Amino acid sequence: MSAEDLTNLKISDDSVPTPATTSAGQEKDVAIKDDTPSTEAAAVNGENGEGKMGEEEVCNDALEEPRLLASEFEVNVTLADQQANPDSPLYSAKTFEDLGLHPSLLKGLYAMKFSKPSKIQEKALPLLLANPPMNMIAQSQSGTGKTAAFSLTMLSRISYDLQQPQAICLAPSRELARQTQDVVNRMGQFTPMKTFLAVKESWNRDTRVDAQIIIGTPGTVMDMIAKRVLPIKDIKVLVLDEADEMMDLQGLGDQTLRIRKMLPPNTQTLLFSATFPDKVVSFSQKFAPNANQIRLKQEELSVEGIKQFFMDCADNEAKYDVLLEIYNLLTVGQSIIFCRKRDTADEIASRMTADGHSVASLHGSKDTGDRDAIIDGFREGKTKVLITTNVIARGIDISQVTMVINYDIPTTGFGPQARADTETYLHRVGRTGRFGRQGVAINFISDANSYRWVQELQQDLGVEITAVKTQDYEEMEKVCLDVLSSGVWENPEINLHAVTLFRS
Numbered sequence: 338m339s340a341e342d343l344t345n346l347k348i349s350d351d352s353v354p355t356p357a358t359t360s361a362g363q364e365k366d367v368a369i370k371d372d373t374p375s376t377e378a379a380a381v382n383g384e385n386g387e388g389k390m391g392e393e394e395v396c397n398d399a400l401e402e403p404r405l406l407a408s409e410f411e412v413n414v415t416l417a418d419q420q421a422n423p424d425s426p427l428y429s430a431k432t433f434e435d436l437g438l439h440p441s442l443l444k445g446l447y448a449m450k451f452s453k454p455s456k457i458q459e460k461a462l463p464l465l466l467a468n469p470p471m472n473m474i475a476q477s478q479s480g481t482g483k484t485a486a487f488s489l490t491m492l493s494r495i496s497y498d499l500q501q502p503q504a505i506c507l508a509p510s511r512e513l514a515r516q517t518q519d520v521v522n523r524m525g526q527f528t529p530m531k532t533f534l535a536v537k538e539s540w541n542r543d544t545r546v547d548a549q550i551i552i553g554t555p556g557t558v559m560d561m562i563a564k565r566v567l568p569i570k571d572i573k574v575l576v577l578d579e580a581d582e583m584m585d586l587q588g589l590g591d592q593t594l595r596i597r598k599m600l601p602p603n604t605q606t607l608l609f610s611a612t613f614p615d616k617v618v619s620f621s622q623k624f625a626p627n628a629n630q631i632r633l634k635q636e637e638l639s640v641e642g643i644k645q646f647f648m649d650c651a652d653n654e655a656k657y658d659v660l661l662e663i664y665n666l667l668t669v670g671q672s673i674i675f676c677r678k679r680d681t682a683d684e685i686a687s688r689m690t691a692d693g694h695s696v697a698s699l700h701g702s703k704d705t706g707d708r709d710a711i712i713d714g715f716r717e718g719k720t721k722v723l724i725t726t727n728v729i730a731r732g733i734d735i736s737q738v739t740m741v742i743n744y745d746i747p748t749t750g751f752g753p754q755a756r757a758d759t760e761t762y763l764h765r766v767g768r769t770g771r772f773g774r775q776g777v778a779i780n781f782i783s784d785a786n787s788y789r790w791v792q793e794l795q796q797d798l799g800v801e802i803t804a805v806k807t808q809d810y811e812e813m814e815k816v817c818l819d820v821l822s823s824g825v826w827e828n829p830e831i832n833l834h835a836v837t838l839f840r841s
């Protein structure tokens with residue numbers, strides 16, 4: 338980054354009422370190379386599934402190299418140094434006031450009990466809000482506050498007196514889109530802005546959208562743009578939450594790319610995720626050219642507060658017995674059980690219900706009304722255990738979730754050639770241990786392959802996944818209780834240990 342670039346980075350101080358200015362410099366760079374295969378399957382998946390891609394039928398990227406081991410991220414220390422210098426406009430924001438946010442947004446943050454920025458917010462927000470707007474690729478561990486970072490950016494960039502869509506946030510599942518809309522609504526509650534949720538069955542052809550911020554799934558957003566229900570000429574910010582999944586060309590990437598190409602070329606493009614596997618890094622740099630980047634080192638991807646275990650079950654059927662024993666022994670706040678197949682999720686749910694537990698299953702073949710009711714019931718604590726597939730592996734934020742069980746360890750591919758899917762694993766276990774809380778993740782193994790997958794996860798992530806003897810339920814209870822009783826392990830500072838910033 339040149340000295341001239343640095344002097345251009347000013348933190349916006351009147352950002353709410355004023356539409357953001359855009360840089361002419363960005364316009365020439367934002368064109369995206371049209372070299373991506375268009376797959377019918379991906380289109381159908383995005384339109385109908387809204388999150389289906391996380392489930393078994395489309396997880397077919399088998400036999401990959403250990404992705405997290407393969408790459409060395411580039412580090413440009415210069416920009417990181419600038420953030421340590423209080424005279425630099427890139428100086429991290431230690432308080433929300435430092436960011437020059439509009440008082441109405443500050444009021445919203447305080448109403449949400451956000452007293453100071455987390456590390457990712459502290460590092461990213463000065464860059465996200467700077468003028469002229471710059472693209473951003475931002476990575477930080479699960480549960481560290483990425484949603485607030487991009488929500489504040491959207492809320493700061495829109496013009497409140499213009500009743501037109503100006504920011505779009507795309508998410509991989511309807512559940513995550515609904516949750517993000519709720520966060521934006523709460524953060525912006527003292528402003529006159531409106532949001533619109535663009536998911537299956539939320540819109541009709543006769544009603545043109547005039548909300549400033551649109552949050553939705555790519556299939557529906559595509560449809561709405563195509564049917565001219567969602568005008569896009571005033572869009573200035575595009576956010577991809579769970580960006581690596583949104584850009585995966587085996588899944589939602591085709592839709593996402595089509596949307597990006599339709600938007601004004603100088604749209605500020607923001608990519609957020611806890612994981613950016615090598616296979617999407619170069620594509621993400623084309624998708625968001627000249628982006629500032631905040632990355633984690635491979636060994637920093639795990640959240641320290643999540644203690645990870647594996648339990649050896651005699652065979653597949655024995656997994657259910659161990660599961661039942663865990664719930665008989667432990668009174669956990671709330672928990673999520675992840676399965677590979679929808680049928681397994683349904684079967685476990687009915688067996689556990691028959692055994693007297695308060696559970697629900699959620700997956701992509703449920704209808705939309707049921708999906709909404711199930712996740713809302715779980716969020717409100719009416720059901721204690723959610724049994725699901727990868728459909729809600731990402732982004733879902735329910736702080737009372739203290740335990741995640743991988744009934745089936747996530748893999749890329751199937752059978753003996755399958756390999757542990759490290760990214761999906763990180764996202765799944767990241768449903769607990771939110772924002773500095775303590776959590777437990779338990780992996781069930783039942784054969785040599787699943788044992789190997791645990792070894793692969795340990796290697797990829799540099800973490801210890803501790804064996805818990807399944808024949809000794811007392812020890813199992815003690816181990817889990819020890820972890821869960823220690824509560825919050827850190828604080829709202831949240832462990833983004835080493836931030837590396839550079840421009841691609």
Ligand SMILES: Nc1ncnc2c1ncn2[C@@H]1O[C@H](COP(=O)(O)OP(=O)(O)OP(=O)(O)O)[C@@H](O)[C@H]1O
Pocket residue numbers: 450451452453454455458477478479480481482483484485610611731732733734736767771772829
């Ligand atoms: N500055 C803050 N102060 C207090 N709480 C915060 C702050 N920022 C975020 N949180 C809370 O932390 C929790 C996790 O935040 P969020 O869902 O944004 O994490 P995330 O990084 O997007 O996670 P994931 O990678 O799983 O999507 C939320 O409940 C949110 O309300």
